[in-house]
Amino acid sequence: MAVTLSEAAARHISKFISKRGKGIGVRLGVKTTGCSGMAYKLEYADESGAEDLVFESQGLKVIVDPKSLPYIDGTELDFVREGLNEGFKFNNPNVANECGCGESFTV
Template sequence: MTTQADIFEPADYRWRGLTMTPAAAAHICELVAKQPGLLGIRLRVKQSGCAGFGYVLEQVSAPEPGDLLFEQQGARLWVPLKAMPLIDGTEVDYVRDGLNQVFKFHNPNAQNACGCGESFGV
């Protein structure tokens, strides 16, 4: 039997939110400037990898119902409400290492990560 105490409703919580480094915000703004109709990026979480969850970035031309918007330095980052328990407090960074360029996620909720860095567990 399910009681009210057993039900988790993400909308009932106060979230710390997500932040972007200046490099991540600048890169998102560059992407938006290059593509007409693009509003920003959505960060989803999916069950994946050996540690449990993976990050998924998508281009946003229209927000989805239930998306939360985090805006910084003109860059817009949408997150589905149901992902917040896993990534609340995350800082999104954009780093260049030699020829490689990639978004990095500094997630305070991640208790472990797989060896290749593609997934995390909470």
């Protein structure tokens, strides 16, 4: 069981945490929404809770709540630039289908 960061994602997160002046990593999870049923949640984390699962990747912490882990186990969070756009990309091996807009998925 693990959720990891690519080098590009770790660089981007580290830069943001440095500018922000605090933080230990990112919190990843899923929520029920969208056309396909589930969508990713991503936020910067300052601390972890007692129930959280904490993974170390590229020198940063990736924090996941236990209910989300079955849906994102094995996921690599990447940071990509495509033309003029840039953003995080979830490389999730559990995804069975994604909606056309790319905002939600099913497992």
